[in-house]
Amino acid sequence: MSAEPILQINELKTHFHTERGRVTPVDGVSLEVGRGEIVGIVGESGCGKSATAQSVLRLFDEKRLASYEGEIRFGGRDLLGLTPKQMRGVRGNEISMIFQDPLSSLNPVYTIGGQIVETLRLHRPIGRKEAAAKAIELLRLTGIPAPERRAREYPHQLSGGMRQRVMIAIALACEPRLLIADEPTTALDVTIQAQILELIQDLNRRLGMSVMLITHDLGVVAETCSRVVVMYLGQVVESGDVRDVFKAPLHPYTIGLMKAVPRLDGDRKQELPDVPGSVPPLHQIPQGCRFAPRCAFADDKCRSAMPELAALPGSDTRVRCWHAGRIAGTED
């Protein structure tokens, strides 16, 4: 990774103040995204990956719902210390975000072109005509055929893949330094998924834009990311270089997730193993290691004390497990 990361999250906690009390979907997350890097964040639903991503842009309602702790360093500032107005200047301008379902993420009553123009004119002092021309350029950049015509159409007239390309065009409008993609391909057909991922990779290379890619699909991570962060119940449980983690996963949760990925050379008669149990709700967080109740390696220590996220000697991968050394084979 290059010298200074573009995004550095330190001990981020996001609290939701609900009627049934306070929950903390993001509980002490630290991670980095380097310049020009694609970082994958993986985990099952309810692991706090999406909440982490949305916390970076502070999208949660701070008046009624959420409060943040920790630090989100971006471009020499702590985003958590910015005023609402300063934060609006960051959103869609320096950091952009795309979401899971591109149909519901686009405003149905405005044209595609109009929605791109809106972002441009929010952050750049340009006129309507110039913005409209730029919007068509952006649509072309994201590989949309006949962009002049498409710009005048409404979201419901486009296919799913096209809509996600439009979302990407909106995100790219102000040439952000970081793109946060929250499960960008989950709602799409498999062939379209591959195209969208290719587009994101291509833009990452050509524009040098860093990407934080949230997904539950390890295959996607293996293909597109240079580093991976595995999350479980609001915490990072393992993070490191994609090749290292895939070759030798150290956390039992990562191992479980990887076993659950179907393989072409696997035994077709055998049922696909999954991680036993399910992610507990946020107000029932287990004592000690949060993964212990679902873990085959768990012992009394795991059930009573929470391990720290730390690197094993001689390894760059950081892992939150008492038994990581044993799993790595470097100790008994």
Next chain:
Amino acid sequence: MAFYIARRLLATIPVLFVLSVIVFLIIYLIPGDPAAVMLGDGASPETIETLREQMGLNLPLLPQYGRWIGHALQGDLGDSFFMRQPVRTALAEHLGPTLSLAVLAELVAIVIALPLGIRAASRRGELADKTLTGFSLFGITVPGFVLSMFTVLLFSVQLKWLPVSGYKPLSDGLWMHLKYLILPALSLGIVQASLLARVTRSSMLDVLNESFVKTALAKGVGERGIVYRHALRNALLPILTVIGGSFGTLIAGAAVIESIFNIPGMGQLLVNSVQRRDYAVIQGVVLFVAFAYVLVNLVVDLLYAIVDPRIRLK
């Protein structure tokens, strides 16, 4: 868009047909011989028979309907037996006051309800939201006639700003016209506003939870832009529906408010005609009101298409 309009227009034809049949049959829904009822107890059988002949009651049902609808389509709704004038003339005379009152009352409702509902949704739990809860409870529980009596007491009797009752047509000058309509419009409008404000609030809340609002937020759009540009237009469909419905109700005439303020509108005409068993007028008013309802709904449908391209381009 042209196709959409054409389809909507065609769709009103069967509705209007069914409607006309029902209105035509009103006369048979009332027990007894219409002619005898109209003429009263003292009428001789010969007189009754003459009236039956005049009204076409001796014809079989289908030709009777044919005759009636044929005339109605040419704008001839028959004559009022009691007022000795064509029903059409009576309708035209009473339509003006009702239309003025309806437009004014609807404006009052919109001006109160929309800002309140929008603010309550974007600031839920705060002062605007609590104001809305209190206001709509007030509007639903306090009947219009009670409200109107209090407004008369305050603005007419105590402050002497506005007349107690009566009606002056627009030809007497705009202010003169409005002066007599402000209090009834306020009383009607507040009641309509309480429902409209609640619908506005809930529709806005629904839309504010949609994903595209999150996208707008992530683009850097401020609170005003989110509420007015992104959410409001999407929240407009249910709001338009309620406005259309309440306007239709107001066109039908607000008999109670009209009689309190002594406004010669459709409500009064209908109530009086029912009391006088003036069948032609009853049929005329009901047919006209139903027609107006269909028309208002048609306008609402067209507004839908303007607001939401998904409806227009289907």
